[in-house]
Amino acid sequence: xxxxxxxxxxxxxxxxxxxxxxxxxxxxxxxxxxxxxxxxxxxxxxxxxxxxxxxxxxxxxxxxxxxxxxxxxxxxxxxxxxxxxxxxxxxxxxxxxxxxxxxxxxxxxxxxxxxxxxxxxxxxxxxxxxxxxxxxxxxxxxxxxxxxxxxxxxxxxxxxxxxxxxxxxxxxxxxxxxxxxxxxxxxxxxxxxxxxxxxxxxxxxxxxxxxxxxxxxxxxxxxxxxxxxxxxxxxxxxxxxxxxxxxxxxxxxxxxxxxxxxxxxxxxxxxxxxxxxxxxxxxxxxxxxxxxx
Amino acid sequence: xxxxxxxxxxxxxxxxxxxxxxxxxxxxxxxxxxxxxxxxxxxxxxxxxxxxxxxxxxxxxxxxxxxxxxxxxxxxxxxxxxxxxxxxxxxxxxxxxxxxxxxxxxxxxxxxxxxxxxxxxxxxxxxxxxxxxxxxxxxxxxxxxxxxxxxxxxxxxxxxxxxxxxxxxxxxxxxxxxxxxxxxxxxxxxxxxxxxxxxxxxxxxxxxxxxxxxx
Numbered sequence: 001x002x003x004x005x006x007x008x009x010x011x012x013x014x015x016x017x018x019x020x021x022x023x024x025x026x027x028x029x030x031x032x033x034x035x036x037x038x039x040x041x042x043x044x045x046x047x048x049x050x051x052x053x054x055x056x057x058x059x060x061x062x063x064x065x066x067x068x069x070x071x072x073x074x075x076x077x078x079x080x081x082x083x084x085x086x087x088x089x090x091x092x093x094x095x096x097x098x099x100x101x102x103x104x105x106x107x108x109x110x111x112x113x114x115x116x117x118x119x120x121x122x123x124x125x126x127x128x129x130x131x132x133x134x135x136x137x138x139x140x141x142x143x144x145x146x147x148x149x150x151x152x153x154x155x156x157x158x159x160x161x162x163x164x165x166x167x168x169x170x171x172x173x174x175x176x177x178x179x180x181x182x183x184x185x186x187x188x189x190x191x192x193x194x195x196x197x198x199x200x201x202x203x204x205x206x207x208x209x210x211x212x213x214x215x216x217x218x219x220x221x222x223x224x225x226x227x228x229x230x231x232x233x234x235x236x237x238x239x240x241x242x243x244x245x246x247x248x249x250x251x252x253x254x255x256x257x258x259x260x261x262x263x264x265x266x267x268x269x270x271x272x273x274x275x276x277x278x279x280x281x282x283x284x285x286x287x288x289x290x291x292x293x
Numbered sequence: 294x295x296x297x298x299x300x301x302x303x304x305x306x307x308x309x310x311x312x313x314x315x316x317x318x319x320x321x322x323x324x325x326x327x328x329x330x331x332x333x334x335x336x337x338x339x340x341x342x343x344x345x346x347x348x349x350x351x352x353x354x355x356x357x358x359x360x361x362x363x364x365x366x367x368x369x370x371x372x373x374x375x376x377x378x379x380x381x382x383x384x385x386x387x388x389x390x391x392x393x394x395x396x397x398x399x400x401x402x403x404x405x406x407x408x409x410x411x412x413x414x415x416x417x418x419x420x421x422x423x424x425x426x427x428x429x430x431x432x433x434x435x436x437x438x439x440x441x442x443x444x445x446x447x448x449x450x451x452x453x454x455x456x457x458x459x460x461x462x463x464x465x466x467x468x469x470x471x472x473x474x475x476x477x478x479x480x481x482x483x484x485x486x487x488x489x490x491x492x493x494x495x496x497x498x499x500x501x502x503x504x505x506x507x508x
Contacts, residue, residue: 001332010387010400068385068400068426075365075384085364085388132391133358133495268394273489275336275343276303276505283487283506284343287336 004290005202005269008135014066016261020254021059022088022125023147026118027155028052029099031174033115035159036107038173044166045107048159049114053099056121060092084131088124095121122151129261137205137264142192147257149188153181154253157224157246164243172232175242179228182249186221189256200293202266212259220252266290296355296374297433297448298472298500299459300479300488301348306466308333308346315461316350319434321419324407326399328431329458347503348458348467351376351397351431352491355498359389359398359428368428373471374500375433383427390428394492395499398430433469449478472500 032048064070076089095117102110126147132138156178163170193209224245231241269291275284308331316322316329332347357376360368367382368389390398404425406412412420434456441447441454448454449470459467470479479502486504493499 001330003332003334008391010390063386066386068387068402069383072365072382072384075367075382076386077364078382079364079366082361083364083388085362085386089364128362128388131358131362132388133497134391134394134396138391265391267391267396268492268495269396270332270334270347270349271491272334272336272345272347272503273491273493274487274505276345276503278304278343278345284337287334289334 003270005266008265008267013262014062016258017062018059019257021055023151024154025052025055026122027151028158029118030115031155031159033111036111046103048162049099049103084124084128091121134267135265136201140196142195146188146192149185150253153185154250156181157249160246161243169239170242175228175231182225202290203292205264205266206292208264224248294473296472300468300482300502302466302504305464306346311461311463312458315457319457323401323405352395352499352501358392362388362392380423380427385426394495398428400428402426
């Protein structure tokens with residue numbers, strides 16, 4: 001019988017796939033709309049929004065592959081009062097419809113509507129993981145800004161990559177926005193990780209996050225930040241710097257979410273606030289096996 | 294109002310697992326699924342070491358996180374405090390299982406019996422296909438609790454309407470009853486003893502009380 005926290009077995013890589021696809025897809029849809037506002041319909045909106053919807057759909061397909069009774073999937077709409085999963089599901093059809101119309105129109109007002117719905121979907125996803133009270137690494141409220149900002153970073157990164165393939169390349173304003181978003185993600189990650197360490201979490205979850213930290217901060221944060229600074233300073237001579245930074249930022253975001261969802265998801269385990277009296281002796285202070293604090 | 298709860302007197306539990314066996318027998322849970330479990334927790338350092346036996350399972354929380362996250366309303370709370378699952382509504386998404394801080398929920402995707410794929414006669418007779426690929430957990434033997442109303446009996450007092458684990462406990466560790474009734478067995482026990490609830494700091498208002506010393 002297990003006492004210390006052990007890794008949950010209900011949500012695996014498929015659940016991580018939903019957060020990866022949903023986060024990147026909604027982030028990209030938001031930046032596709034911003035690109036339309038900044039540069040007009042010629043900004044390759046159709047490519048960006050099309051890929052965004054494919055990513056969100058892939059994420060939802062991952063969920064569909066994970067549920068035990070897929071033929072009852074429509075029951076997911078029954079509990080909007082408190083369930084963030086229901087709310088996410090309710091936003092999805094409107095997101096796809098408005099996105100499809102915006103792609104057909106090549107931008108326009110529906111691109112803004114789709115972006116707003118994408119923001120709502122991303123928020124639902126972040127709240128959804130935070131509501132999983134049984135997993136200490138997920139229920140920490142600081143995970144909400146972390147999942148939102150990494151979705152935006154991934155969106156900006158993908159947007160930069162697609163823009164780089166278009167005539168004119170990735171715009172400088174996008175590089176600047178991606179740089180700011182990366183700095184915010186660094187802050188959100190640092191705050192999340194330090195809060196878990198300070199308030200206590202399953203030791204094994206902290207070990208997993210500790211192992212992620214070095215490479216994530218080195219190759220997922222510092223590297224794209226330096227590439228973007230270089231791109232902003234050296235202007236058009238090094239056009240490959242912005243999409244390369246975008247790729248690094250996206251891969252780091254996916255690794256971060258995969259690690260948190262599918263590798264650091266140790267459950268609460270069991271604890272005794274007081275060790276009981278059995279036979280002779282006194283009651284003793286409690287025990288919380290497998291926890292850092 | 295009624296709030297059915299369970300108490301476990303940790304001073305008495307010897308870890309015999311009779312409650313576990315009784316629950317499995319009563320509810321015909323598949324191999325590896327134990328709605329009632331008894332933990333064996335070792336603590337302290339030599340020579341002052343302790344062993345505590347701790348029955349766990351669904352705590353039938355007053356503010357159940359599993360119910361809040363459930364996207365289908367399959368998990369619901371009754372007026373008497375019992376948290377139950379409608380197997381016909383559940384989609385088996387597992388969200389409730391990751392929301393439960395007591396590891397009390399189980400999802401079985403493969404049909405399995407004690408001796409492999411071939412069921413024994415008793416298993417065959419009680420196999421419930423509705424429970425496949427959906428969330429399951431301790432129900433506090435809800436069918437018995439419901440029978441109490443029809444028969445004018447009292448859960449926790451009359452064995453016919455008391456959860457199987459409580460009936461089977463050989464050491465009088467487990468008790469079941471209405472916490473809102475000041476004269477109930479559980480109210481009296483809680484009045485006379487010091488107790489805690491597990492992971493109470495998470496705000497779930499669990500309905501399982503652990504007695505650790507006299508007052």
